Amino acid sequence: MDVRTDATPYHHGDLANALLQAARDLLEEGGLEALSLRGVTRRAGVSATAAVPHFGTLSGLRSALAARGYDELADALTRARENFPPAELSAQRESSGGRQYPTAAQAVGNAYIAFALANPDLFQLMFRNALLDHDRADLAAAAGRAFEALRLLSGHEVPGGAQAARMAGLWGRVHGLAVLAIDGMLGPLLKGAESASLTGFLQAALEAAG
Amino acid sequence: MDVRTDATPYHHGDLANALLQAARDLLEEGGLEALSLRGVTRRAGVSATAAVPHFGTLSGLRSALAARGYDELADALTRARENFPPAELSAQRESSGGRQYPTAAQAVGNAYIAFALANPDLFQLMFRNALLDHDRADLAAAAGRAFEALRLLSGHEVPGGAQAARMAGLWGRVHGLAVLAIDGMLGPLLKGAESASLTGFLQAALEAAG
DNA sequence: TAGGCGTTCTTTACATCGTAAAGATTCATG
DNA sequence: CATGAATCTTTACGATGTAAAGAACGCCTA
Structure with missing residues (x-):
């Protein structure tokens, strides 16, 4: 049953780029130690594991960056x-x-x-x-x-x-x-x-x- | 009540050096990412937080190394x-x-x-x-x-x-x-x-x- | 146009980590 | 010998990476 009533759609549309931008921000703000999968998804406003389909592991996100x-x-x-x-x-x-x-x-x-x-x-x-x-x-x-x-x-x-x-x-x-x-x-x-x-x-x- | 019957004494005697040696081994084997407080204490055969009195935080252990x-x-x-x-x-x-x-x-x-x-x-x-x-x-x-x-x-x-x-x-x-x-x-x-x-x-x- | 499938995203779960706090044990110093 | 400091253990908590399963969506085809 579809219970989504808020404005944000289920699919982001360009989540990969949004995550990479968030990753870059985190990197600039807190250095390499501050770059975490959960931190990136948190900043992008999606669930904690939303980066998996795009980058796989943390090393994948780092590599894309x-x-x-x-x-x-x-x-x-x-x-x-x-x-x-x-x-x-x-x-x-x-x-x-x-x-x-x-x-x-x-x-x-x-x-x-x-x-x-x-x-x-x-x-x-x-x-x-x-x-x-x-x-x-x-x-x-x-x-x-x-x-x-x-x-x-x-x-x-x-x-x-x-x-x-x-x-x-x-x-x-x-x-x-x-x-x-x-x-x-x-x-x-x-x-x-x-x-x-x-x-x-x-x-x-x-x-x-x- | 003293229930320690095994051979290992409660006090290690030279734990700081033992931890540093374990840390160096871990570093050589797995690189910087493999250097963890818990891994070091585990290798030294002591409890997970035994390094705290000697080095404080992980950054302290790294600095000593x-x-x-x-x-x-x-x-x-x-x-x-x-x-x-x-x-x-x-x-x-x-x-x-x-x-x-x-x-x-x-x-x-x-x-x-x-x-x-x-x-x-x-x-x-x-x-x-x-x-x-x-x-x-x-x-x-x-x-x-x-x-x-x-x-x-x-x-x-x-x-x-x-x-x-x-x-x-x-x-x-x-x-x-x-x-x-x-x-x-x-x-x-x-x-x-x-x-x-x-x-x-x-x-x-x-x-x-x- | 309706159905089915792959992709995207969420939820849940688990092991591991750093660290704080409190208790047990031993050493040192008076 | 007693008392306090240092050492080590136990317990606890929040955060992290990652696996697995389910829900929602886009798309392609019959």
Whole structure:
């Protein structure tokens, strides 16, 4: 017997997206520990197990969220590369004959760090493979896109098989600075630095020679 | 009325250490998610809440474990610096006049990465500040020791306020490579590299110029 | 258009977890 | 030897992930 008299219909219509949005909110508000299936469904106003048909387990929800993160990261990296050089620098570049590709690669690195700082908890989730299910097709596809875009970190090719090691070195540096900054580990170093702003300090750290 | 007739005494004697050892075992076996207060006490053969007098909450247990990790990391870094140069290289160093400090700094970086690869889950725990309680004196002290030892990453001083940025750059590179390797992110890059071994690849990535 | 089926969502249930509180036991200190 | 502090157990409670069964809905087909 149909006893539903209130306005909310039995079927939500777009519950998967609503749950993902709620999950992202919870993640931003309380970090990874605050991301729970029950919390997500509670915020979306549905029953405690309503996420099961869409994501299965908690790891499924996390993976769907991480997939979105990888999509956004891939977009941010390719956008940083395509929008380079910025308009205000094109005149200078033409006159001085400065190298375009290296600084374009720097712009990609800056975009990587900017994404991490803008979405710290999502970024951490994306790189905790133990919490994710890489068998999910959407996650594997999005991560692949991001890794492909990551090659823009390297501005120029390098002879021999050293290209992979070079990529890893560049990636390691931007990734390490990103996670150290997210976890608040750079506080003491930042205090003894010239630039008071975190992004300025990270910029200097990126440019400092090894 | 005393009804205890079995051999196990009511007081354990060294439960704190036993719990920490059990915690470390659980961490190595099942990762961060497997580290639970109840699991630790279960493995130690005591009641479910026996850890409370020693560590308080779960975050307290994690912090005590992380403190041990920082102690070990500090030891590993200082040992790597003090044991440099290795005996087989001292003759070459004297004859060629090679720079000692930069390669000693490399040895410190290698020790950092070696520690992370040898204790992946402990390493991850140490750098997740949201899970730790830095008000605990032992954790703050051990972390301070490790950060002090970390300065050995920089082989020589640098003029002006750029020293902090240089330190961050060096730290970021070794830390980033360590966490990327731990999370299995370097697989695709490793496949297209010369050296098949992970440590050899990381070595090449460290030396690759930016 | 009516019936049936798969999907979506709810309800119920259960094991496990962190943690608080109170009691039992032992140690230490006077 | 007595008293209090520290250690450990027992009990209890709310929250979580997940499994299973049932209700409501959309859709496809006869």
